[in-house]
Amino acid sequence: MSAERYNRQIILKGFGEEAQQQLLRAKVLVIGAGGLGCPALQYLAAAGIGHIGLVDDDTISLSNLHRQILFTTADIGKLKVEVAAKRLQEMNTQIGIIRHPIRLQKNNVLDILSRYDYILDGTDNFESRYLINDACALLNKPLIFAAVSGFEGQLAIFNTPDHLTPSTNYRDLFPVPPDKGEVANCAENGVLGVLPGILGTMAAAETIKLIAKIGLPLTNKILSYNLLTQEQYTIKISHGDGYTLPKTVDEFLNMDYQDTSEGPLGYKEIDAGELVKLQQLESTILIDVRERREVPILDKQIFTQVPMSEFGAFMSKEFYQKHVVLICQHGIRSVAAAEAMQEKYGDAKKIYSLKGGIVKWRDHFLKP
Amino acid sequence: MKIELISFGKISEFINNQNIEVDGIADTDAFKQYLENQFPALKSMKYKLALNKNIVQENTEITNNATIAIMPPFSGG
Numbered sequence: 315m316s317a318e319r320y321n322r323q324i325i326l327k328g329f330g331e332e333a334q335q336q337l338l339r340a341k342v343l344v345i346g347a348g349g350l351g352c353p354a355l356q357y358l359a360a361a362g363i364g365h366i367g368l369v370d371d372d373t374i375s376l377s378n379l380h381r382q383i384l385f386t387t388a389d390i391g392k393l394k395v396e397v398a399a400k401r402l403q404e405m406n407t408q409i410g411i412i413r414h415p416i417r418l419q420k421n422n423v424l425d426i427l428s429r430y431d432y433i434l435d436g437t438d439n440f441e442s443r444y445l446i447n448d449a450c451a452l453l454n455k456p457l458i459f460a461a462v463s464g465f466e467g468q469l470a471i472f473n474t475p476d477h478l479t480p481s482t483n484y485r486d487l488f489p490v491p492p493d494k495g496e497v498a499n500c501a502e503n504g505v506l507g508v509l510p511g512i513l514g515t516m517a518a519a520e521t522i523k524l525i526a527k528i529g530l531p532l533t534n535k536i537l538s539y540n541l542l543t544q545e546q547y548t549i550k551i552s553h554g555d556g557y558t559l560p561k562t563v564d565e566f567l568n569m570d571y572q573d574t575s576e577g578p579l580g581y582k583e584i585d586a587g588e589l590v591k592l593q594q595l596e597s598t599i600l601i602d603v604r605e606r607r608e609v610p611i612l613d614k615q616i617f618t619q620v621p622m623s624e625f626g627a628f629m630s631k632e633f634y635q636k637h638v639v640l641i642c643q644h645g646i647r648s649v650a651a652a653e654a655m656q657e658k659y660g661d662a663k664k665i666y667s668l669k670g671g672i673v674k675w676r677d678h679f680l681k682p
Numbered sequence: 683m684k685i686e687l688i689s690f691g692k693i694s695e696f697i698n699n700q701n702i703e704v705d706g707i708a709d710t711d712a713f714k715q716y717l718e719n720q721f722p723a724l725k726s727m728k729y730k731l732a733l734n735k736n737i738v739q740e741n742t743e744i745t746n747n748a749t750i751a752i753m754p755p756f757s758g759g
Binding site for chain 2: 346348349350351436437438439440443460461462463464466467468486487488490491492503505510536538540547548549550551552553554555
């Protein structure tokens, strides 16, 4: 270890050589190399965490760049973990960076998480968050949780006991996930780039505090942060009920995390190629479920506008088309719409949702 | 009885931070009922209450000048 690299933190009163050695010995897994993951990864790597794993199966797109600050314009289209790992390794050549270019699912999450000591959840959806929470609880791994919504963020440490309280987990706060469409995620909702930057950096700080055993980490507490007012509000978490955590691997594998890979029953998620084929059919209706203010604006001759806020009213009317393709910005609300339609029409109509939405197939929608 | 109400995320779009005066509400169960009557949008949302900065896990007595926070889950990243 080059002491000079870490000199400014080693000389800190209350940190020192021993704390630095603990960082170097630690293995931290950062899940999601996005708005939260990028700044967290940068500071964890710079601080000298000895082994950093990163999980993400996504590629870089232009709309990521305002908040995912490890990436440049030239990186668009490349795998996030590849670009991030390269940048981090250049920044600190003395640490190990492990790439996991996959989407965490029931069948791989336990294997990957078990290789690390600390898990930082910087994902962007509830399915992953509950999957990671339950896996961490089962494996008894400290979980550093950060999430954003609008101009606010939440930060917490789960599965880590403190001197007062046995460890708590995310389900002690929210026993079950919200229904799809109940809460928009940040892809659907918009986010100021600096907000996940702040929360991701705070998550890195909490990780370092836990490892180095300094200060008062947010164990069994959840901090709410408001960017507009710079106010923070910390709430103490205690053990709750009304949920079941899987206690064994078998129980875990039998949980329902709505992995997209397993495919929700009834409707089908399609890509742009399948969309084009369906478009040729006389009996297809293409429905854009985004709100009217959202851009890009699609050709209204081709795409019927039915915003989610008007969806119930639309479904109460009859329409003749047999194939219904639902489209939104990122393919999240369209899934909620597909579920609602599937419930109403069953086998009477064929329901499709465009996976990844307009953003993913931008070239298809915006071709001249 | 005076209660300070603090809300977060989507919930703060329809419940402002405010001091309220309520009568006949003795505990958190009753207060939850009161909130959902006043703000019906809450009924279809997941949220958690905190009384004086402690998560409410079971029905708890509310005393004068309590602070109650209403927190929804966030998932964005």
